Amino acid sequence: MKGIIFREFFEMVDTTISPKMTEKLIAQCDLRSGGAYTSVGTYDHSEIFALVNALSKETGIAAPALIKSFGNYLFARYRKIYPRFFEGSTDAFSFLEQIDTKVHEDVRKIHPEAELPSLKCNRVSTDHLILTYQSTRALGDLAEGLIESTAEHFGETIALERENLSSCNGQHIRFSLTRRR
Amino acid sequence: MEDTALSPEILPMRFEREQLARAEAERLLEARSAELYIANKQLHSIADQLSLQTSQLNNILDSAMAGMCLADPDRVIVRTNTYSHRVLGYGPEELFGASIVDIFGKQVVNDARAVVAQSADTAEQVGIEVDGIRRDGSIVPLELFVTEVIVKDRRHTLWNFQDITKRKALAVERDRLEEDLRRASKLEALGTLASGVAHEINTPVQFVGDNLHFLTEAFDDVMNIIETIPQIQPDEDLEFIRSEVPKALEQSIAGLSRVTEIVTAIREFSHPGSKEKTPTDLNKAVSDTVTISVNHWKYVADLTTDLDEDMLPVSCVPGEINQVILNLIVNAAQAIKAKDMADKGTITVSTQMQGDLAEIRVTDTGTGIPEHVQGQIFDPFFTTKEVGEGTGQGLSLAHSIIVKKHGGNIRFETRPGVGTTFIVALRRVESANLPQSDAVCAV
Numbered sequence: 001m002k003g004i005i006f007r008e009f010f011e012m013v014d015t016t017i018s019p020k021m022t023e024k025l026i027a028q029c030d031l032r033s034g035g036a037y038t039s040v041g042t043y044d045h046s047e048i049f050a051l052v053n054a055l056s057k058e059t060g061i062a063a064p065a066l067i068k069s070f071g072n073y074l075f076a077r078y079r080k081i082y083p084r085f086f087e088g089s090t091d092a093f094s095f096l097e098q099i100d101t102k103v104h105e106d107v108r109k110i111h112p113e114a115e116l117p118s119l120k121c122n123r124v125s126t127d128h129l130i131l132t133y134q135s136t137r138a139l140g141d142l143a144e145g146l147i148e149s150t151a152e153h154f155g156e157t158i159a160l161e162r163e164n165l166s167s168c169n170g171q172h173i174r175f176s177l178t179r180r181r
Numbered sequence: 182m183e184d185t186a187l188s189p190e191i192l193p194m195r196f197e198r199e200q201l202a203r204a205e206a207e208r209l210l211e212a213r214s215a216e217l218y219i220a221n222k223q224l225h226s227i228a229d230q231l232s233l234q235t236s237q238l239n240n241i242l243d244s245a246m247a248g249m250c251l252a253d254p255d256r257v258i259v260r261t262n263t264y265s266h267r268v269l270g271y272g273p274e275e276l277f278g279a280s281i282v283d284i285f286g287k288q289v290v291n292d293a294r295a296v297v298a299q300s301a302d303t304a305e306q307v308g309i310e311v312d313g314i315r316r317d318g319s320i321v322p323l324e325l326f327v328t329e330v331i332v333k334d335r336r337h338t339l340w341n342f343q344d345i346t347k348r349k350a351l352a353v354e355r356d357r358l359e360e361d362l363r364r365a366s367k368l369e370a371l372g373t374l375a376s377g378v379a380h381e382i383n384t385p386v387q388f389v390g391d392n393l394h395f396l397t398e399a400f401d402d403v404m405n406i407i408e409t410i411p412q413i414q415p416d417e418d419l420e421f422i423r424s425e426v427p428k429a430l431e432q433s434i435a436g437l438s439r440v441t442e443i444v445t446a447i448r449e450f451s452h453p454g455s456k457e458k459t460p461t462d463l464n465k466a467v468s469d470t471v472t473i474s475v476n477h478w479k480y481v482a483d484l485t486t487d488l489d490e491d492m493l494p495v496s497c498v499p500g501e502i503n504q505v506i507l508n509l510i511v512n513a514a515q516a517i518k519a520k521d522m523a524d525k526g527t528i529t530v531s532t533q534m535q536g537d538l539a540e541i542r543v544t545d546t547g548t549g550i551p552e553h554v555q556g557q558i559f560d561p562f563f564t565t566k567e568v569g570e571g572t573g574q575g576l577s578l579a580h581s582i583i584v585k586k587h588g589g590n591i592r593f594e595t596r597p598g599v600g601t602t603f604i605v606a607l608r609r610v611e612s613a614n615l616p617q618s619d620a621v622c623a624v
Contacts, residue, residue, distance in 0.1 A: 003202070019187050023194060036201035040209055 001045035001137070002114060003037035005074075009051060010037075012073045017059070025054045042113060045137050064141045071145015075153065092154040093129045093179070096147065097121040117143065127179035138170035147175060248323075250340040251330065252281040256290065259337070268323075268344045270316040281340060284314055285325070293327040297338065313342065322346055379447040386444065390437045397430045446472035458587075460494035461502065463539055463607075467530050470506040478514040478528055482545070487531035495539045495607050501582045502607075505591075506530070508575040509543040509603045516547025516601060526600075541605045549597035559591075583607070 013022045026035035029050040033043050049063075052070075056063040079086065085103045089095035100119045107114055117135035124130060133143045144162065151158040157180040166172035187195065242249060248265035250258050261276045269276070269284060282290050289311045296307050313323040326341040404423055407413055446469040471484060478484050510528065517526035526546040533540045550558060559580040583589040583605055595601040 019191050019195075023191055034198065034201065036198040036205065038202040038206035038209065041202075041205050 001043055001048060002039070002111060003041040003043060004039040005048060006033075006037040006043060006051075007039055008074060008077055009048065009070060010035075011077075012070060013055065016073075021055075021058065024058065025051050028054045040111070042111075067139065067141040068145040068148075071142040071147075072149045073145075074142070075146050075149030079153065089154075092151045092156050092158060093121075093123065093177070095150055095154070096129065096131055096177075097123070119143075127181070129177045129179075131175040131177060132165075133173045133175065135171060140164075140170035140173040143173070144175070147177070151177075246343070248340075248342045248344075250276065250281060250284065250342075251332075252338050252340065253332075254335050254337065256281045256338075258284075265342075268315075268321060268342075269313060270319075275316070281338070285311060285340070286314060289325070293325075293338065293340075296325075296327045297329050310345065311342075322349055375447045379444045382440070382444050386437060386440055390434065390441070393430055393434050393437060397427065397434070400426055400430065443472055445469075456498060456500075458496045458498055461497050461499045462492070463495055463502070463532050463541060464488040464492050466499060466503050467506055467532060467541065470503050470510065471530060474507055474510050474514075477511050478517075481514055481518045482526040482528045484510075484528040484530065487529060489531075489533045491534055492532050492539065493534060493609055495609050497587055497607055498582075501586065505579040505582050505605060506541065506543070508579050509605075512575060512603075513543055513545035513547060513601075516545050516549075518547075520546075520548045535606070537609055538606045539609055541607075542602055544600065544602040546600040549599055549601055550593065550595040551597055555595070558593075579605075 010022050013025065029035075029047070031047050031050065033047060037043060052063050052066050055061075056066055059066070061069075085106070086095065089098065096119070100121070104116045104119075107116060115136075117133055117137070117139070120132045120134075122130040122132075131147070133140055140162075144160070147158075147160060151160075159178045159180060161176040161178075163174040163176070164170075164172070165174055242260075242262040243264075245262060245264060248268055249260070249262045250265055251260035253259050258276050258279050258281055263273075265271070265276060266273055271279075276284075285293075289309075292309070296309060308324050308326050311323050311325045313321045315321055322345050323342040324345050328339050328341070330337045330339045407419070413419075467486060467488060471486060475484075510530065513528045517528070520526065527544075528546075529542070529544040531542045531544075533542070559576050580591055583591045587607055589605065589607040591603065591605050593601055593603045
């Protein structure tokens with residue numbers, strides 16, 4: 001997992017709770033990286049789960065909810081850091097449909113070793129999109145948070161239904177998005 | 182929410198982690214730079230190889246002695262070579278984007294599918310002869326091979342062809358040579374046969390002639406005896422016999438004499454004779470040749486001879502001069518026949534001594550020689566006759582015999598629609614060659 005995810009997680013904990021909490025989490029988790037992440041580096045994704053679980057213990061908030069909140073946070077950060085990914089998209093569906101091709105393709109140019117989730121879209125009708133998430137990292141909750149924030153960004157009301165397609169929760173999920181006008 | 186500011190206790194730890202992260206970033210940067218350098222170097226190497234291979238391929242294609250056109254599945258030409266441009270008359274860039282149908286026509290392009298299938302089935306190159314269409318619309322005969330080529334998963338066709346204009350011309354020339362050889366062999370066989378027949382006829386002709394002479398004398402004697410017998414009275418029947426029998430015998434002797442002439446002429450003409458030059462009576466050569474060629478001219482012309490009595494022997498190869506005279510007489514007869522007149526034409530064969538030169542002239546009242554072919558009539562294989570009527574060798578052969586072998590001269594005078602005179606001049610004795618002139622003199 002790229003270092004930017006870890007750095008953003010720390011930034012989120014810093015700003016929403018406190019830097020002290022961030023240090024506490026690092027101290028509690030036996031991180032091989034020692035908590036020192038560079039954005040362009042690649043680190044074991046189990047470290048993010050260790051940190052989330054530690055935060056869950058400290059806050060009493062369930063880990064899935066924390067990860068989903070992190071997804072909301074990440075979307076806002078991506079808007080700031082990578083404005084070019086949002087150019088040309090006029091609604092939530094058109095943005096989500098080009099993530100796997102345009103956005104991930106762009107990421108691979110700089111980080112060819114990056115393991116990115118697969119986000120296959122099937123437009124059933126103008127206001128109905130099926131998005132199938134697949135990743136070994138099982139961060140379906142993060143994806144849900146990102147999708148939610150996407151709808152909010154484009155000012156759309158979208159009903160989201162989630163269906164787990166694998167026994168391992170979070171690895172293979174079908175999201176059914178229905179736009180409400 | 183707790184205080185989000187960084188406290189003094191936290192700063193050192195953060196600083197330390199940032200230093201580690203920075204070191205890691207620098208390490209990654211170095212590693213990435215090294216990778217980029219290697220990748221760049223490999224790219225350059227690949228680019229150089231590609232450039233070399235492209236250059237080699239272009240040179241090979243442009244040096245090939247065959248045309249190559251690569252067409253995509255929509256029959257659009259996407260690659261060609263120099264030979265293609267040259268043979269088809271297009272500029273270097275003009276063929277790109279053109280349709281292969283423009284070059285070979287719809288029928289050939291459709292037929293090519295069968296060729297491709299056959300080549301694929303038999304694993305052999307199957308070539309077909311087609312007419313290519315040049316840029317200016319003219320036709321060029323081509324031998325065409327069509328194969329299938331897969332380019333980026335799409336079926337293209339490679340059209341490989343060669344200009345066979347020269348090959349076809351050579352084939353025509355070869356056919357003419359073979360025809361000429363067949364004729365020559367036939368003539369040689371006929372000549373041998375004729376010589377044999379003439380020899381066989383000679384003996385019975387001799388004793389028939391002797392017997393006719395004997396009968397002529399004997400008849401005179403018998404009639405003289407009958408007149409002395411008083412019991413036999415002169416009457417009409419006896420008078421008729423006395424007057425008609427000698428005539429019949431005279432005509433028979435004359436007819437037999439004609440047969441002897443023909444037999445002698447055939448034997449003279451078909452005798453292989455010497456290849457060496459010998460003093461030759463040209464008047465006799467003319468007479469013999471006129472005799473044996475009678476079937477060529479008697480139905481279309483009346484032939485007369487005007488032979489110089491003061492003709493002196495000429496050093497030449499008799500058989501070859503006979504051949505020349507025969508060719509000229511046959512040509513004259515054919516020219517008269519081509520004129521398609523209601524009445525017979527005339528052929529005049531004459532000889533004349535002109536100082537040291539012996540001239541033979543063959544004049545006809547045929548079609549004459551059109552101006553646009555006058556410069557070519559002595560060329561080998563040139564003919565104005567239909568296929569099967571002549572190989573165009575006669576005058577060429579005559580020219581070769583008279584000019585090259587005998588150092589003589591052959592020329593003609595012609596008036597289209599009126600007739601032609603061929604004039605052969607030979608020097609009596611071996612000396613420097615005559616100046617060559619086969620120029621036309623329109624009379």
